[in-house]
Amino acid sequence: MNLMQDMTPAHAASVDKDWWRGAVIYQIYPRSFQDSNGDGIGDLSGIIHRLDHIARLGVDAIWISPFFRSPMLDFGYDVSDYRDVDPMFGSLGDFDALIKRAHDLGLKVLIDLVISHTSDQHAWFQESRQSRDNARADWYVWADAKPDGTPPNNWLSIFGGSAWEWDGERMQYYLHNFLSEQPDLNLHNPDVQDALLDVVRFWLERGVDGFRLDTINFYFHDKELRDNPALAPEARNATIAPEVNPYNWQDHLYDKNQPENLEFLRRFRAVMDEFDAVAVGEVGDAQYGLEIQAEYTSGGDKVQMCYSFEFLSGVSPTAERVGEVLTRYEGAIGDGWACWAFSNHDVVRHASRWALSEAAQRAYAALLLSLRGSACLYQGEELGLTEAYVPFEHLQDPYGIRFWPKFKGRDGCRTPMPWVTDNANGGFTEGKPWLPVAVEHLSHSVSAQEGKADSVLAFYRRMIRFRTSEPALAKGDFTLLTAADGILSFTRQHAGRTVLCIFNLSDSPRDIDMPDGDWTPLAAPFDGTLQTLGPWQALYAAQESSDG
Structure with missing residues (x-):
């Protein structure tokens, strides 16, 4: 009997509560990982089927992007029910089976928690919009129009246009930092905080080991709804669509990054500490990312790790550039902790973004796995996958559809995983995949690289094993x-x-x-x-x- 595998997550974590410090985390985008029922969409059963591949890499944990009930307008980042699995991904029973299988393989499980906003189909919002005096009237960010009927201030949505949407039921605007169908929760209301912390407990009691926190710096807004100042053109250095999106023309002093977030994160951490759980937060900010990352992970009473977008950008990672980022990071981080990443589901795959040869990919993989901090690998990164071209008629991402053709959206990094070469869909599905499988990815499939000592996959396995063998590289x-x-x-x-x-x-x-x-x-x-x-x-x- 393997004692560690049979321990409950809380007991296992008690052996090394700092297991996350220097951990390697593998991100799964469930829609594109493995389909088990032929509908062309990946699911929880598919993940279970492929967990052996992840375990063989030698990583410590998996992070699963959202699988909650959702209208899927933003592919799960618009949650309509926090306590259930969307039927396209399976059931709560499937999730329980996934937890058990992952733990049996020695893998921790982190799930993607989206609590800055919900879907407009969530029961909370449906009640909130009914009147200005119902029990949840103040659960979202509502504001009156200006006398001329225009929105309350100049805040912009990341997905384009005003961050305010008029609602004819309440005769008010509501705030949405993303799609208009993703209204922002009002975390200034303690009842909202309590409800979200109950969601946290629900999943911790179900056995998860922690969370990836979507847009962690968006939880609070300025109560006075002050206008954001303009950002000088030379300072516009956003990671995603900086050239075409006027969101990047503002200095976002008031629509996010608010000081009230620190106390909420302390409340969040207190709940996690009951379960020895961990969290990694996504800091979405082009100007202040490293400083926020340091602030949110300092003191041992907020989240354990955060990542920002310095190495998720298109800026060429020369030795000088990397040194500049690391110097700034080391000067800011104090007792905090970073989680570094080069690719994820929101950005062009770094093999293409930085125009890397396979040799260069190996060098940067080694660098990522040698930095002080934890590391996130995005599915397919270990295969050396490049960004896929997705023609406009096959686009799914609302962000890409809005800003096409100058910005093609995020679908190119979200195409299905290629498991085998001798199959048009790469072994991902027996049906029609929700996004086309990139033909050029088939020759990089898992089966094509398995057993080849000089493959990118073999290199990642060796490098992760080397990192594990040298505690100095992890901690x-x-x-x-x-x-x-x-x-x-x-x-x-x-x-x-x-x-x-x-x-x-x-x-x-x-x-x-x-x-x-x-x-x-x-x-x-x-x-x-x-x-x-x-x-x-x-x-x-x-x-x-x-x-x-």
């Missing part, structure tokens, strides 16, 4: 040494052992200068020497301190 301190001329180097220190990490982030050989000390090369997934690094190569070496 150690960080010191930046060099970030110039294609060379990025830093050390990670833990328990008297220092691991040196040097990366050649260029397509030319580079001589390297070793820091002083007696360095022993490590058996890492690269072939670097102590003098020269080839293009897109890395070197790892270690030394023990005299008091280690």
